Amino acid sequence: MTWQDTINTAADRISGHIVKTPVLRSDAFGHVVDLKLEQTQHTGSFKTRGAFNTLLASDVPEAGVVAASGGNHGAAVAFAAQRLGHRAKIFVPEIAGPAKIALIERTGAHLTVVPGEYANALELAEREASESGAMQIHAYDAPLTVAGQGTLMREWEEQGLEADTVLIAVGGGGLIAGALAWLGDRRKVVAVEPMTSCALHSALEAGAPVDVAVSGVAANALGARRIGGICFDLAKAAGTDCVLVSDGTIIEAQQALWQAHRQLVEPAGATALAALMSGVYKPEPGERVAVLVCGGNIAPDPTIV
Structure with a gap:
């Protein structure tokens, strides 16, 4: 059974239990970008x-x-x-x-x-x-978990996703593993991690999952000490690019989502957008880019709103 078969089965299984989350096209962040607002999912995340x-x-x-x-x-x-x-x-x-x-x-x-x-x-x-x-139930390194998270990218494509490249924040790797498993080589997937919590980047450099130190504003969502084996294998096979962003740029992206579209997200939810806004990821001319906004569990904060 292929990953796509497994994800199709998962989508049928969880239908009726989850929210089909909205998408939004925006020109507010320096580039035209398609956003998937998964922070509107039950409990505020793709999990x-x-x-x-x-x-x-x-x-x-x-x-x-x-x-x-x-x-x-x-x-x-x-x-x-x-x-x-x-x-x-x-x-x-x-x-x-x-x-x-x-x-x-x-x-x-x-x-x-x-x-x-x-x-x-x-x-x-x-x-x-x-x-x-x-x-x-493991948070990210289990086939049923990865297949469930893969339904997000399947759903996004059903909603008419046109992007060449999708930016996805990475913690333990369940979300991006699901995306890679569903997409195969049809679209480019870019992993985005905080500089202070970068388990996938470190694993790809080392050639195998390794333990990393964890800290920073997104550590309570992206703070896995070691990348999941499923994610590592899929990312390595796909030659996945991995870029790192600072805490400051994450907070700027978090504020921008609120100011432009009144989307209140946690730092992890804004991490992928931070790569685009900060220029850490620079699209080629004509490249169509999408950003996955993945988490909204944060108390309202006057420094954001």
């Missing part, structure tokens, strides 16, 4: 796609599900579990932030906030799954 695909395709044990997350994946798993009638235990690092923590709490899931970063939450989630018999 809901992978969560529903995994739960609907699996025999969930009586003990329920366990997930470690920087925040968005945990919220998505908690939401999907609530909708489908399963217990959920979610582990997030303290850097997840109040908006994401509150979102998970509203689902009724059992939430544990862990000192440290995502890797620390993952360690505790793995221990809990082992001891309780609950099913662990």
Whole structure:
């Protein structure tokens, strides 16, 4: 079964459980660009796609599900579990932030906030799954997760995407892996990472996934210590370009999305746009560019609005 077959199956499976998110063409950022506003998805991120695909395709044990997350994946798993009638235990690092923590709490899931970063939450989630018999749902490095995230790019093409190049922010790699798996070589995909959380860039330089230090304004969503193996293999095979952006340019893109289109997004959600606005990614003459806006879990902040 090919990746495209798997993603088609996932799309059929999760239909009726997710939002078909809107698209927007804009000339407000220095280039004409197509935006996919995935921050309007249930729980504010694309993660809901992978969560529903995994739960609907699996025999969930009586003990329920366990997930470690920087925040968005945990919220998505908690939401999907609530909708489908399963217990959920979610582990997030303290850097997840109040908006994401509150979102998970509203689902009724059992939430544990862990000192440290995502890797620390993952360690505790793995221990809990082992001891309780609950099913662990990995945030990005699992075939069902990747297939679920791949439905986003499938949906975007169905909506008439005309771009030659798609810019996608990368944390652990589930989202861009899904895009690469669906698109094959039909369009160019550019990975965008913060300079201070760049697991894919470091892996491609090293020739294999490696541990990286994690910090910065987008660390609670893009702060994976090591890129997922599925993502690495797909990115390496595709010869994926990877560009790095500063925290300052991420914040500028975040502010620009609000000022131009009243789209309030978290730093991770603006990271791909930061590459275009800052000139880190420079389109060729006539090149049609699209940007995936992927996360909106942030409390309103007067420095943005």
